[in-house]
Amino acid sequence: MIVVSNVSHRIGRAPILTDISLTLEKGGVTALIGPNGAGKSTLLSLIARLTPLQAGTITVDGLAVATTPGRTLARRLAVLPQDSAIDARLTVTELVGFGRFPHGAGRLTDADRAIVAASLQRFDLGDLAGRFIDTLSGGQRQRALVAMAHAQATDYLLLDEPLNNLDMQHARALMRTLRELADTERRTVLVVLHDINHAMAHADRVVALKDGRIAADGPPAAVAVPDVLERIFGYAMRVVDVDGDPVVLHHR
Numbered sequence: 001m002i003v004v005s006n007v008s009h010r011i012g013r014a015p016i017l018t019d020i021s022l023t024l025e026k027g028g029v030t031a032l033i034g035p036n037g038a039g040k041s042t043l044l045s046l047i048a049r050l051t052p053l054q055a056g057t058i059t060v061d062g063l064a065v066a067t068t069p070g071r072t073l074a075r076r077l078a079v080l081p082q083d084s085a086i087d088a089r090l091t092v093t094e095l096v097g098f099g100r101f102p103h104g105a106g107r108l109t110d111a112d113r114a115i116v117a118a119s120l121q122r123f124d125l126g127d128l129a130g131r132f133i134d135t136l137s138g139g140q141r142q143r144a145l146v147a148m149a150h151a152q153a154t155d156y157l158l159l160d161e162p163l164n165n166l167d168m169q170h171a172r173a174l175m176r177t178l179r180e181l182a183d184t185e186r187r188t189v190l191v192v193l194h195d196i197n198h199a200m201a202h203a204d205r206v207v208a209l210k211d212g213r214i215a216a217d218g219p220p221a222a223v224a225v226p227d228v229l230e231r232i233f234g235y236a237m238r239v240v241d242v243d244g245d246p247v248v249l250h251h252r
């Protein structure tokens, strides 16, 4: 379980997050949505200890994120930040292998290699395994980064806009894979999404941030409501029912 309690964050004098409290039970997919600048990436970085906590507490399975050694946390929680800088001269297999580092002493064991192979397969990277990162398309690189986070084999998977650069087919495939990880492996996925319909279709819970505060939190059907969406995003949009699923018409 991840427990965020009364977390506030400032950069300079600007309030970025204000009094955020959020509990993520184990298992399931939670989508974090909200306009640009709402504080989604900041919240994810605080949970993953990429940004030092200023106020409030965050625990992951009872471990205080502020004081738990990075390596210990990395065995429980994997994070894919929004802009991951990676060494272009790595192959896809080597990159995904980095996901195993928190578990070992540097050299990969046969068991590590089997996990890397499974992650490559799961994210449809088999044909690209030997390619250097700088020869990949943006979407292929994005999938390799998600596979690296997956290979870390943690209970918690935090992904910041993993659909960036993905075409429709791969975006759908990735969301279905995240769903499957939650359903079959009891992984807990927290994913920042801008595509609201992917959030509605694949998440169990949708948490919306706006101006550094939680503006909505509930199952997709409770958030995919015109008034709620207008409050979050600032303009009116229609929601239609397609075979029992809410679909948000936000384009026009």
Ligand SMILES: Nc1ncnc2c1ncn2[C@@H]1O[C@H](COP(=O)(O)OP(=O)(O)OP(=O)(O)O)[C@@H](O)[C@H]1O
Residues within 6 Å of the ligand: 011, 016, 034, 035, 036, 037, 038, 039, 040, 041, 042, 043, 082
């Ligand atoms: N290093 C920084 N210096 C100043 N302001 C910053 C810095 N990093 C983030 N911010 C500000 O903090 C706010 C929240 O940013 P954050 O990246 O968490 O938002 P977000 O919801 O993830 O946005 P997006 O959807 O655009 O990725 C924004 O107003 C942003 O400009």
